[in-house]
Amino acid sequence: MTKTAWVFPGQGSQLVGMGVDLLETAIARERYHQAEEILGWSILDCCKGELEILSQTLYTQPCLYVISAILTDLLREKGCRSAVMAGHSLGEYAALYAAGTLDFRAGLKLVQRRAELMDDASGGKMVAVMGFDRDAIDAAVAAIPDVVLANDNHADQIVISGSPTAVDALLASVKIKRSVPLKVSGAFHSPLMAQASQEFSEVLQSVLFRDAQVPVIANVEPTPATDAATLQERLMQQMTGPVRWREICLALTEMGVEEVIEVGPGKVLTGLVKRTCPGMKLTQMGTLANLAAYTSADSCVEVA
Known part of the structure; x- marks a missing residue:
């Protein structure tokens, strides 16, 4: 059996029109409805609008999280499973959702607050x-x-x-x-985000984290973990800590991963994996067409 990793993209992977095709599924319709109740605005309307607005941190991060979560749900519905999860910056929230550590609503509320704090950042x-x-x-x-x-x-x-x-x-x-x-307002992933990180940590500590069903490799400490407290602590460190993606890729190789699936819009992460892990099988999973092609080829596997 192929040992598979699911990886989730972060800010910079947004595309106008992303996630619109997912509306054909009942899962997506329900998730978009839940997201609008939480956010007070429509993910779909934002994704169908202008790139300049979609690319604002305040909107980009919730949109990417919701779309990645929907694609995760659709993969699960088809019986697909992953041996390990990882996400690039914002993508770590989707990875924690996919691993069962965060539920959808809690994850989105965290992402919403994170986006607000990062959007307000300045001077970096x-x-x-x-x-x-x-x-x-x-x-x-x-x-x-x-x-x-x-x-x-x-x-x-x-x-x-x-x-x-x-x-x-x-x-x-x-x-x-x-x-x-980069077109950002602040010095993200640096000590200059300390005040925002402190505000965010107070919110993060109030959220229920569960032990992950499969290991998650965090940005700030690229070793696999399933313990809820460990994953929560690593997420707390993320806003001021580095994204160690090269080391995450090397960790996937050390775990014996043979295929990396980018669950979300674009192909930024599979491009990065290719540079560090030549020979790794790479799959994009950003559209219903991608999902149909993958599942019709009997590619879904369950690896403990």
């Missing part, structure tokens, strides 16, 4: 960096205050985060091939 800067000497980057991060390595996506792509002055100083001090400023 994030830049994606490609083509660099890793030792030089690490040395610069250690030497320059108020800048961190926020996302370690693969060996040749990272994201740095911090105060604008510190980020610019790092970029000026290290030879790189390409840099792309």
Whole structure:
């Protein structure tokens, strides 16, 4: 049997029109209705609107969570199971839902509050960096205050985060091939998010976490875990801690995973997995057509 991992995308994977085809299913109709009751606005209307609005943190994060959760439900309905879950930043919430640690409503309420706090953040800067000497980057991060390595996506792509002055100083001090400023309001996954993280932790502590039914690999500590308290603590650390995606990919290989399924819009994560784990079977699961093709090929497997 193929040992499969489900991975869930984060902010940056949003696409206009995503999730609209899912409305053909009863599961999606119910989830969209529940989401509108919680959020006070329509996921579908937002996804059918303009990219500029959809790409605002306040809307992007709930939309991605809900669509990933629906796709998870549809995979389960077809008898599909995964041996391990992981998500990139926001995607960790969908991973925890898929693992049975959070219920749908609790997860969405957390994502809504997270999005509000991150949308309100200001005074920070994030830049994606490609083509660099890793030792030089690490040395610069250690030497320059108020800048961190926020996302370690693969060996040749990272994201740095911090105060604008510190980020610019790092970029000026290290030879790189390409840099792309991210359209975000704050220095996400850095200590500059400490105040927002503290506010969010108070909400997080009030939510019931259950032991995961399958292991979840967290962003800040890329080792598989099922214990509810451990997973909750790791999620608390996420807003100020790094996304260690490269190490997550390596952990999947160490666990004997043979196929990675990206459960959500786009193919960002499978692209990153491909760079770190060549030879891994990769599958996108963002549409009903993807689901139909996957299940008609008898690809659903149950691996403990």
